[in-house]
Amino acid sequence: MPEAPEPESAQERWNRRYAAGEFSRLPSPRLVELSHLLPHATSRPPGRPLRALDLACGAGRNTLYLLSLGYEVDAWDVSDEGLRILREEVPAGNRDRLRTRQVDLEAGPVDIPPQAYDLVVVTLYLHRPLLPHIRRAVRPGGVVFYHSFYAAGPGLRHRPDHTLRPGELLDTFRDWEVLHYGEDAVRGLATLVARRPPAGTS
Template sequence: MPSSLPPSPPATASVAAPSEWIQRFAHLLPSQAHVLDVACGTGRHAAYLQGLGHRVTGIDRNPDALAQLPAGIQAVQADIENAAWPLPGQQFDAVVVTNYLWRPLWPQLLASVREGGVLLYETFVQGNEAYGRPSRPDFLLAPGELLQVCAGWHIVAYEHGLRTAPERVVQRIVAINARHAAPSPLPLMASTLPAHI
């Protein structure tokens, strides 16, 4: 059954289109949510979510990329792979991660999602090496890895498979931090494992 996507904010020449996965599940965020966009780059998701009325913080190590973020987005320059986490103790209504994997950050990313908050994650998985980069195992999820990482959370949606335009193999998840929260009033979608998504 097709799902309707929230309207996109006006596009700019410098910002790429947001991931269809993020667009599809942005409706799970509460009104005026505080969102953390990890490894945000030039801000395709930060700009999209800001356009929906959310307050966004973007982290990236590249100052040139952060300089392209739209006004109003909090930019945090940090090397999150080699230095201390720049937002200790802070929690967000949603954490968004796309096309990025650094496994030592799993505990920090999960801890950054408040109880009842949402993790939206999409990145490359084993098998992507047949289509291009990344191809190193360090940067490719194992089958089912996101499900293991989010064990104990409410899984709203999960997919693993081949995407086209461009061809790549990805794994993606939407999970609600419900370890201590009341069950979500939202109906949860069955997890899916399509061969082609």
């Protein structure tokens, strides 16, 4: 019998999709809608730029939006093809504020620097072992924006390990200030915007 072909890796799968143009160039509508809850230039200490981390950024639709808001952005993804597309799309005036990193977020421990970011953005992606690292990555007074697949209603549309449980984000960030939370059972999406308590608060 012929040998079964090797299963396609996540990097290969996403590289193939991005190379075929299977991605959106528009930022997440929820990120745009809730952008007034994100840290802005007036809230940063003098002389320090706002820093954001876009985890599982894909071809960078949200990264480009964050750059337009004035952030310095670290954009991480498993797909080197997606990151290549992102770098090509970045306007010349914003290139010095973008740092890309090709990394498999599910291959083992990921060295996300602690308290390094004013904002961490995750959309349409869930790998539960990363959640404690995401919490630690946000500076006191900084914000996490999390918008991903949610399990509710008659059945799962995604694998359970890639799907948020009802109330899971609220529980994960239960000691943070929740600026917005919503669960959409019809569309199967949950959204959280939460602020880490400032340093020195209980």
